[in-house]
Amino acid sequence: MTDLLQDAALPFTGDALTSLLSPSLRLLGLGEPTHGVEAFPELRNELFRHLVEHEGYRSIAIESDCLSALTADAYVTDGTGTLDAAMGGGFSHGFGSSPANRELLRWMRAHNEGRPAHERLRFYGVDGPLETAGAASPRLSLTALYGYLADRLALPWSRERLDELLGPDDRWTSPAAMYDPAHSVGRTPEARELRLIADDLGALLTAHTPLLTATAAPDDFWRAGLHARTAAGLLRYHAAMADATPTRFDALLALRDSMMADNLDAIVRREARRGPTLAFTHNTHLQRDISGMRFGGRPVRWWSAGAIISARLGDQYAFAASAFGTRGTDVPAPDTLEGLLSALPHPRTVIAPDRLRPALTRAPVPRVPADHTYFSLDPATVDRLDAIVFVREI
CATH class of the missing domain: 1.20.1440 (de novo design (two linked rop proteins))
Structure with missing residues (x-):
């Protein structure tokens, strides 16, 4: 590991991340590289508390059904129903079973207690009422x-x-x-x-x-x-x-992300007088570059919600991608970006992308993870990120 690489990294804190971002943001996207790993929504909760307490944020939008989210929002804003009911009816994709999501709603409700309506935190879903099935x-x-x-x-x-x-x-x-x-x-x-x-x-x-x-x-x-x-x-x-037609699945993915982008756009406009919004979804829904995967043996490509909203908001949008190193027996090869970042001394690290590439002594190769649900960082596009949040081991 070079000194330049270590200089590009800081231990993860809310301050460390926001120090890399423009103060004029209306929307900050924090991505996760896979679903179902509590380390990332836990990190999101920590960041959101910092943004609320120190940066003037008043809303969060996550990758969940926008209609179901009305139930969760009613709980956190007005105390309607119970926390159990909000978890049961306020999320899609099975995210209501996440302990970190439960803690998020509990903290938001406690924060809002006794505050006037214009100061209360709001909870949004950005996804359509769509499931894999x-x-x-x-x-x-x-x-x-x-x-x-x-x-x-x-x-x-x-x-x-x-x-x-x-x-x-x-x-x-x-x-x-x-x-x-x-x-x-x-x-x-x-x-x-x-x-x-x-x-x-x-x-x-x-x-x-x-x-x-x-x-x-x-x-x-x-x-x-x-x-x-x-x-x-x-x-x-x-x-x-x-x-x-053969491009059917491409169209479905593009339409889903278009719905996400339109929801994010509406949220930003609604929240304009109150403060910026934190969005939390999979990295592929927030990145500026065209997204891609293989489905049915063929490559599928589509523009993500982040790419669309970035074209609309310009420098009022920022995207921090997250990634991890080791997960059980899945250890990144040392010549991958995750392998190089795993040599950093901190368990959770914020990396400045504009200082990362000059710090690399060789071009990393893309990681091929053992878990197909993990989307690795593309070394060729890191300069399109505003920050990287790296978790060394989960």
Whole structure:
């Protein structure tokens, strides 16, 4: 290990990370290299507490269903329900079983207790109602948006017509549709009509913004916008599930990250007067470079939410990628970036990417991890990161 490499690294603290970032940030993305490893959400919790207490952050957004997150947010902001109920109904992807996520909600609720509404921390989900096995029915969001507008405007559709077009929810949620487009209802005549209705309802929400914001609670208008984005996004996603072309899976990944980007964009705009937001998802959803993986024996590439939001926010967005060294018997080779970083003296380290490359005596090779769920750092793109957070052993 060279002295230059050691000079590029600091022991992990909130101060060490933020010292590498612009003070004008509106959104800080902290990525994790794999799911299900508590070391990374625990590190996120530590960082978020620092950001709240010292940097003026008032919100966090994680890779979880944006609609389910309303339950968790109601608990942390207003004390609605119980912590157990918030964990059970406030997360997707199995993340409600994470002890670190439980501690996050507990701490946020304790922090908010007794504070005025404008100072309370908010909790968001950035993902759509999507799971590996398929996508949710658009019913919840479409009918919620319809109900909000029907109470205030004259609409040309009836609730009965929506129900007729939607049909049974199990038509939409069949797991078989993820792998066989013939099982998807996303391009039926009913689905096409629903996409037009969702588009028109979203346009009405925008066109009547002055009236709606003057006569309804801001939180109600916010939720209506969330449902508008989600209904349209789900209907696009179901249409892509019905596509039989070879690039079908590329489109699904791109649509999912587009939904994430639109949610992040809306969160940043909502939080603009209160402070910046911390986003926490997998590295591949936050990186600026095009994301890639192999699926079904072929390469799949798509632009991540981070790449999209970076194009929108410019230097008001920053991304810190995390990585780890040893996990059980999975030890990085010494000529990989993770292998080189494992020689650093601290268990958790913050590395400045702009000082990393000059410190390397040789170009690292990409790591091939034993665990296929771990996405290793790409040595060729580290200069596109604002910081690296390295955990030596998990």
